[in-house]
Each structure stands twice: as C-alpha cells, then as structure tokens.
Amino acid sequence: MPPFTLLDLFALAWFLAAWIAYSIVIEMTEKGQSGLNALMNTYRDQWMERLIARDMRMVDAQVTAALQNGTAFFASTSLIAIGGTLTLLRSTGEILTVVAELPFGVTSSRALWELKMLGLAIIFVYAFFKFAWSYRLYNYVAILLGAMPFSADKETPEAEAHIRRTARLFRSAGQHFNRGQRGFFLAIGYLGWFAGPYALIAATTAVIIILWRRQFASESRRAVTED
Numbered sequence: 001m002p003p004f005t006l007l008d009l010f011a012l013a014w015f016l017a018a019w020i021a022y023s024i025v026i027e028m029t030e031k032g033q034s035g036l037n038a039l040m041n042t043y044r045d046q047w048m049e050r051l052i053a054r055d056m057r058m059v060d061a062q063v064t065a066a067l068q069n070g071t072a073f074f075a076s077t078s079l080i081a082i083g084g085t086l087t088l089l090r091s092t093g094e095i096l097t098v099v100a101e102l103p104f105g106v107t108s109s110r111a112l113w114e115l116k117m118l119g120l121a122i123i124f125v126y127a128f129f130k131f132a133w134s135y136r137l138y139n140y141v142a143i144l145l146g147a148m149p150f151s152a153d154k155e156t157p158e159a160e161a162h163i164r165r166t167a168r169l170f171r172s173a174g175q176h177f178n179r180g181q182r183g184f185f186l187a188i189g190y191l192g193w194f195a196g197p198y199a200l201i202a203a204t205t206a207v208i209i210i211l212w213r214r215q216f217a218s219e220s221r222r223a224v225t226e227d
Contacts, residue, residue: 004112011197012119015204019186022208026215027175035215037178039224041171048167052154057145064142071135071177078128078180081187085121089114116193123187130180137173144169185211 004012026032051060144166149159185207192203214220 004115005197007197008112008193011193011200014201015186015190015193018204018208019182022211023179023182036218036221036224037174037215039221040174043224044170044174045167048163048170051145052148052159052163053151055151057148060145061142064138064145067173068135068138068142071131071138071173074177074180074184075128075131075135078124078131078184081124082121082128085117085124089117089121113194119193120187120190123183123190127180127183127187130176130183134173134176134180137169137176141166141170141173182211 026035026037032038047060051057054060144162147162148166149156149162153159186204189204189207190200192199192201
C-alpha cells in the first residue's frame, strides 16, 4: 500500500504550487514590483546613491552589520530547526503513539509520518542555504561599501558603476533573505499536513493570504508609499 493517498498528493501539490506561484508573482511580474519587497529595493538604491555623497560612513557600516546579524540569527535558527526535525524523525514510534492519543490525533503510518518529517527538514535546509548565502552576500556588500569611492569623485563613471554594482548585490542579498523567510512561513503551513491533507490545504492557503496581504495591503506598505 503506498504511503500517500491521492488526497495527500493533491494537498502536497497544492502546497508546492502555491509556493512557486507566489514566488513567481512576487519576483518576476509587474504586480510584484508594487509589493513591499520591491519597494524596499528602491530604497536600497537610494541608500547607495546618497552614501557616496557622505565622507563619514560609520552609520552605514553599522546598519550593514545589523542586517548581517539578523541574517545570521535566522541561519542559526534554521540549523536548530533542522536538528529538531531530525530528532523527531528518529523518534517516530514514540511520537505516533502520543499523537494517536490526542483528541485531534490523525492515524498515520510510520512511512507516511517519516516522509512528512523529511519534507519539513528539506524546507528548513532550503531556508538555511538561503539565509547563509544572504549572510555571505551582506559580507560582500560590506566590502563594496568599504571600496566606495570618495565623495569628491561621486560624479565619475567609476563611482556611478560602483554604486550600481553595490546596489545590485544589496538587492540580491535581500532577495535571498526574503526567500529564506518565505520558506519559514510556509513551513508553518506545511505543519498542517500532520493534521491531515485538508489541514495542509487550509494552512497553506492561509499563509499565502497573510503573505500577500503583507506585501500589497499592509500598514507597512502604506507607510513606505506614503507621500
């Protein structure tokens, strides 16, 4: 007997399709360019353009370090989540016994439970790689900030090219961080699968709606676009 039912496969397909479709809309469509993530990219560009006009750049270095520290925190959290998931994977028998006794417990085979846990671990591994790469990119951004031409040379072609490449790298670091956070958020939706396929569909849909609202209809976005 296969571990997945057709309903399980449909729910998993719904989860993956929702994740991919949301990512495409946010990162590759005109609609996504009006989202909060894209709007913040314009402020990254403005930051680099104004930074070169300043001779004293200690504050810029401190802000960059704060961004690095936040990314490092999430990367460390990802490792903890991976370790916790693998620990649960090793204790499948005990966990199934406990879950079966809960009021909302859902009967599950050992193979199905282990496959679900493996999927959760893969999500956290994906998030870790995104956060770790984002952290590395922020290191590169810090190096480019240190190599920024002096304010007296801000009108030169070399300075303008350096601003563009730094801003582009800055955007990339933010993009990978956003992808890692998206993995974290959708991992919450994935947890619904442990309560059944219908719960996975409902939880995934709820997470996507929340993420969509934060990008396009939140108070944060209104604050950024306020004149």
